[in-house]
Amino acid sequence: MLVAAVVAAPVVAVAVYGAAQGPVSLPSSTGSMVVTTLLLLAGTAIGTGVLGTGLAWLVSAYDFPLRRVLSWLLVLPLAMPAYVLGFVFLSTFDYAGPVQGALRSVLGEDLPGLPVRSVGGAVVVLTLTLYPYVYLLARAAFLDLAPSAYDAARSLGASRARAFRTVLLPLARPSLAAGLALVTMEVLTDFATVQYFNVRTVSVGVYLTWKGTYDVGSAVSLALLVLMFAVAVLATERALRGRARYHQRGGRGRGLEQRRLHGWRAATACGAACTVLALAFALPVLRLVTWAASALADDAGRVVDGRFVEHLVNALVVAVVAALACTLVSLVLAHATRLGGGRGVRGAAQVTTLGYAVPGAVVGIGVLTLFVGLDRLAVALGSANGTGILVTGSVLGILVAYVVRFTAPAYQAVDASFVRIPPSVSASALSLGAGPTRLLSRVHLPLARGGVGVALTLVLVDALKELPLVLMLRPFGFTTLSVWVYELASENFWEQAALPALLIVLVAVVPVALTFRGGADRRG
Amino acid sequence: MKRTRAVLPLIALATLVPLAGCGLVGGEEADLQVYSARHYDLEEAFADFTEDTGITVEFLYGDDAELLERLKAEGDGTPADVFMTVDAGNLWNAAEQGELAAIDSPELEGAVPADLRDADGRWFGLAMRARTVVYDPEKVDPAEFDAEDTYAGLTDPKWAGRLCMRDETASYTQSLVASLIGLQGREATQEVVEGWVANDVQIMSNDVEQIETIAAGGCEVGITNHYYLARLLEEDPDLGVELYWASQDGAGTHVNISGAGVVEGSDNAADAQALLEWLATDGQSAFVDANHELPVNPDVEPEPLVASFGEFERMPVDASAYGSLNGEAVEVLEAAGYR
Known part of the structure; x- marks a missing residue:
């Protein structure tokens, strides 16, 4: 409860701040922003749902050339920041880009421009970067959860498709819901990507109101609207999960019996997975490499200097510490939920995940307000220079903000592992005299190992990509890779920005590969 | 001991936080x-x-x-x-x-x-920085522009389908519209923005892209900060996009x-x-x-490349108008369906 309160404090501070503004006028276009947001959410949810589940099914139920490599490579788009993919996508498919240029040279100059900048375009880009959330959780569910039920259905004569539809999908529902909830919250708070595509979501409204009218109060009220969306999403997720608790009995699942595909079927399966991977990862990386190369050829001194390493180290340290902290908080929460299980604890756990659904800059204001308040309190209590470490613009501030914001993905991953631990296991450990701490370290932690690994990776990657918080809370001289990309990209120096962007992707690939490659091989 | 596994992250955290707090920030x-x-x-x-x-x-x-x-x-x-x-x-x-x-x-x-x-x-x-008109000299004769009020002149139906502009989240767009409100009032400005929209203006999310689209033939006229054009001309002097100082017979360039x-x-x-x-x-x-x-x-x-654009009359800057009218500018843009 205490942990939850600490994590939720900045969100609450923002809510109070918003409420304290009194009645504020929402912009006249709020209605159309809400509609646009709903469209974008629906589109991305369907897109990631179909793509994530479909690919997870493909690599779990069938065997085809390259399956094993593809099954973890398909996670890689997670490492690609959506704002980078958005920019690459636009520069490739927009009027002045190579694709339309080539089309025009073939089909004639009069070819009308393609409607790239639209909700549709944004849905495509967001789907391609976010589907791994669904894919990961769906694949884990197919692997660990369902084989026995699926085998039973098959042996009773159900076709593969039918068994998938009527047995596997319902069983995997909690995981799919958790994945989609993460996707939805990412989409809700996205600002950079949708802005490229001229899509007016409520989050864009927050920025427009804040920066256009200098009205922080109204902006925060709009942010609360975003938060309400998130609450609705989480409620839906809970409802989808329903009372369903599917516990794994016996040892680890051995996975589905795989059918080997041959000939054109194998080619299609492989081709589909490869296409997704190419669009979401390979092509953008290639394009970044081209830009980076041209920038290096132009003026290497301007692109690479001593600070390169410093930015990298900064980014890494913050991301690693944030990953550890978020995972720890999630573990404690999941553990407490399991032990106490009361409504209060469960509710508290839900509240901590809300930070994920608040636009980064708004979390930043919350953390700032809170820290300054603490600092003043310390001064009032007689400490000469405040709390010392609590001065604004410390790395600690960034870390706290990250924990506020990224506990959600960590908790979803850890929780998904915990629900699969049968309650009887916890109960037996307790009845055999293990204390709560011992239960956590000896029983829960080892059993939830998979989820912990996923949690660490998700937060690590998210924190590496994160921008608004670190931009707002960082101290003097503290620059990370993402800040650096932003500094260059905001002035349209994309060629120079390509190298650090590429580096973010490469660094993020490492934990993704380590975590999920092992997962794919385990079941042999 | 298995227990170490749970304690390990804690220890790591305890050592890394002060490290991150002091070591890296220092200097x-x-x-x-x-x-x-x-x-x-x-x-x-x-x-x-x-x-x-x-x-x-x-x-x-x-x-x-x-x-x-x-x-x-x-x-x-x-x-x-x-x-x-x-x-x-x-x-x-x-x-x-x-x-x-x-x-x-x-x-x-x-x-x-x-x-x-x-x-x-x-x-x-x-x-x-000046926010002015750039154009494709192969398709546009600068005499086509309204020299008195070039920004409003782009609402003329002859520009239908030929315009590119920057999106409304850009402060550049907002302050241009805010300055127009300060100059002509909100209603007249609303008509101007609606006129742009009626001319099927293509909205871009950055200025460089506007200029590149003009260079590629995707539109003929854009409104951009002068230095983006200078920057692109520095890379490629034969870009094929030229600058026109807006409203020289009127209020001057924004x-x-x-x-x-x-x-x-x-x-x-x-x-x-x-x-x-x-x-x-x-x-x-x-x-x-x-x-x-x-x-x-x-x-x-000014440096030589910018000086080569020629001298121009600028609209006086009224910071309090830019600031206090910026909110209205966003409302005008929103109401006109500028997107």
């Missing part, structure tokens, strides 16, 4: 701390300043609105001495919020024209400023003032040239 503290929403080539200008005066400077780059919120939250405890930002409206707003201190500097008053600085000395414009003020809670206001004075005089060229901006100081010449 020599400079004399002056600058919060800046502008970053291009600041480093070189500040290095020159240190060489001239011996005062060391470090700066923190961020977004306008976020940096201002940070200043507000930090209050008197702020490490910042100078707040530098890229829009007259933002400067006005920072002063309105009480974050900037009034300074008395005859040197700055002499170097910066009256409309480009605050009457109370809380902020000073230091670099200027300009906006980057500027700075001394932060209210600064503990080194004297050096902060010295920095502003240097940037407006000896440091003007170093500050504006690399980004192809226009000097605010009339005694300083």
Whole structure:
């Protein structure tokens, strides 16, 4: 409860701040922003749902050339920041880009421009970067959860498709819901990507109101609207999960019996997975490499200097510490939920995940307000220079903000592992005299190992990509890779920005590969 | 012991947090701390300043609105001495919020024209950018433009399907529309924006893309900051996009400023003032040239590429109008369906 309160404090501070503004006028276009947001959410949810589940099914139920490599490579788009993919996508498919240029040279100059900048375009880009959330959780569910039920259905004569539809999908529902909830919250708070595509979501409204009218109060009220969306999403997720608790009995699942595909079927399966991977990862990386190369050829001194390493180290340290902290908080929460299980604890756990659904800059204001308040309190209590470490613009501030914001993905991953631990296991450990701490370290932690690994990776990657918080809370001289990309990209120096962007992707690939490659091989 | 596994992250956390808190942030503290929403080539200008005066400077780059919120939250405890930002409206707003201190500097008053600085000395414009029309000379005869009110002239149906402009989230778009509201009133401006929309204007999310689309033949006319064109011309002199100084027979071309003020809670206001004075005089060229901006100081010449665009009349800058009307500008853009 205490942990939850600490994590939720900045969100609450923002809510109070918003409420304290009194009645504020929402912009006249709020209605159309809400509609646009709903469209974008629906589109991305369907897109990631179909793509994530479909690919997870493909690599779990069938065997085809390259399956094993593809099954973890398909996670890689997670490492690609959506704002980078958005920019690459636009520069490739927009009027002045190579694709339309080539089309025009073939089909004639009069070819009308393609409607790239639209909700549709944004849905495509967001789907391609976010589907791994669904894919990961769906694949884990197919692997660990369902084989026995699926085998039973098959042996009773159900076709593969039918068994998938009527047995596997319902069983995997909690995981799919958790994945989609993460996707939805990412989409809700996205600002950079949708802005490229001229899509007016409520989050864009927050920025427009804040920066256009200098009205922080109204902006925060709009942010609360975003938060309400998130609450609705989480409620839906809970409802989808329903009372369903599917516990794994016996040892680890051995996975589905795989059918080997041959000939054109194998080619299609492989081709589909490869296409997704190419669009979401390979092509953008290639394009970044081209830009980076041209920038290096132009003026290497301007692109690479001593600070390169410093930015990298900064980014890494913050991301690693944030990953550890978020995972720890999630573990404690999941553990407490399991032990106490009361409504209060469960509710508290839900509240901590809300930070994920608040636009980064708004979390930043919350953390700032809170820290300054603490600092003043310390001064009032007689400490000469405040709390010392609590001065604004410390790395600690960034870390706290990250924990506020990224506990959600960590908790979803850890929780998904915990629900699969049968309650009887916890109960037996307790009845055999293990204390709560011992239960956590000896029983829960080892059993939830998979989820912990996923949690660490998700937060690590998210924190590496994160921008608004670190931009707002960082101290003097503290620059990370993402800040650096932003500094260059905001002035349209994309060629120079390509190298650090590429580096973010490469660094993020490492934990993704380590975590999920092992997962794919385990079941042999 | 299995237990170590749970304790390990804790230990790691306990050691890493102070490490992150102290080790990485450290380094020599400079004399002056600058919060800046502008970053291009600041480093070189500040290095020159240190060489001239011996005062060391470090700066923190961020977004306008976020940096201002940070200043507000930090209050008197702020490490910042100078707040530098890229829009007259933002400067006005920072002063309105009480974050900037009034300074008395005859040197700055002499170097910066009256409309480009605050009457109370809380902020000073230091670099200027013009937002004007660019076009494809193969398809557009500059005589087609309305020389009296070029921005409003683009509502003429003859421009249907030929226009590119920047999206409404850009402060550039907002301040242009805010200045039009200040000049002509809200209703007339609403008609102008609706006229652009009626002409099927293509909305782009950055200025460079606008110019590149014109160069590729995707549209014929755009509205952009002059330095983006200068930057692209520097890379490729045969780009095939030309600049037209808007509204020369009327109110003049819309300009906006980057500027700075001394932060209210600064503990080194004297050096902060010295920095502003240097940037407006000896440091003007170093500050504006690399980004192809226009000097605010009339005694300083623009760099050759910008000078090649020719001299022009500018619309006077009314920072309080830019700032106070910016919200209305967003409403006008929203209401017109500018997207």
